[in-house]
Amino acid sequence: MTYPDEFLPSLPPQQEALFAAAAADYARYRPGVPDAAVRVLADILRGRSAPVLLDLGTGTGQVPRALLPAVPALTHIEAVDVSRQMLDQARNALAPVLGHCTLTLVHAAADAYEPLAPLPGEEDSGPDLITCCRSYHWMDGPAVLTMADRVAAPDAAVAIMGDGSLWTHDADWTRALREVIQSYLGSERRAGASATYAEPRRSYEEDLAASAWSDVTERRFPVTRTWTPATVVGYLHSTSFAQPDLFQDRHEAFEAEARQLLDAYAKDGVLQEEAVFTVLLARRPGTAS
Template identity: 55%
Template sequence: MNPPAEHLPTPTPDDGDLLFGAAADAYARFRPGVPEQVAWLLADAMTGVPDVTLLDLGAGTGQVAAALVPALPRITHVDLVDPSRAMLREAVVILHPLMGNRTLSCHEVPADRFDPQRADYRVDLITCCRAFHWMNRPTVLAMADRVAAPHATLALMGDGSLWTHEADWTGALKGLIQSYLGPGRRAGSRGTYTEPNRRYEDDLAASPFSDVSQHLFTFPRAWTPQQVIGYLRTTSFARPDLFAERHAEFEAEALNLLEGHADDSGQLTEQVDFTVLLARRPGGTA
């Protein structure tokens, strides 16, 4: 599983809000959720664990927990870790009606700085969806080893982005973005994207969680042109401030382009490859 193409150092809390905090509402509305079949896979990984503690790293607006809580009723506590306060606020609003008598804690720190400050803290399921590429990966995996129960499962998962998806409409959209921002893929406020030289599998092989299985889910995802516009506002490669005073012009042109590529029902289709890496310590079964 190759990291998505937004490979940057771990942001500080201020950087996290600078990069994504302003888009927290749009993130909650327009970022695709975790597929149901992925939630069931993670629930199956917890077979035999009576009371599950979930630690979600790079939690964003709580999409992983929102998918998992209904699929895994044995979750008793959820820890959300994200450097953006705005994202965590959205997550609390989304998760509140789902939690019942479960407990929820939010930690406004980068994942590598998570510290439960409890000597007896042990987590059963650690998840990271569409976010591991932002992190100091060896440090995060070392932290996970410190807090994980012997039987714990670590799940790294994601499905790339519309920048990397190959279709007529995504190619045209990418070309339009490049016509405004230049040929290189922008990476937030930090310049352009640099191709990573290490796969997630390599990170896991060098970590205590070296027993890895890969699971691929392929399915179509439908977008409306307006949903794509909302999604672009949440990305590091097409954030509104990158366009400065030309953002409204870009969105109008992008909307026209997308409507021209939509089918008769007004939708655009993306064929999604959603990859999940389930990792455990060798011999560590639930």
């Protein structure tokens, strides 16, 4: 069953709008969570009688969608995102596969999240696992970790995960593609229509070390992905650095140039990405199982 959405205040308007138009393309073209990383997350919840997941910056619900078959005992999911359109995509992806698991979609900035009223018959012990997948860099990290300490179960874990993007990936074809984007939009990486992307002032590891979640284990999983020129262009539609509206009336010209470049680099119609998916698994000291 899907419970009603709940609105929480303090949504940054620019963030709420950032991915609104891209939600459908995000659902279609963004890579999922690698199986090896899903197994690490599932191990945290295995053996718990009624595990609860809190997924921050859930986007289209990739993390809970991957965990549902891996953790049959999963009892409840709270999926939080600043974009109503992303939450709609998450609902579409999760509702058909929930089984006995309940779902709450929470329209909020991650640091503004507060637990909703407990469902009838459920113990209000807090989430057992809190995840941020490819989303932590958009958040007020220290505030999110403080919130996580306040709401999580005593022996919970936090997982901050990601693998960069085609902007950051270092290959001949991605470097050439980045140069084409920059020739249209300027050298700085865009972050939507009105901003440029700023690197976090501290690393994720530094944020965790300064928080209650300072017992950290890093897991790295090599991932080989294959793209086609068409799926790369679809992926670009879902990004903050190459959304169609950034190009205004030059988008058609950009897309034609990008397709020509990608076709030239593709071998038998395929482009390869060698990525590393990193999981920072954090617990409060003295609670590691």
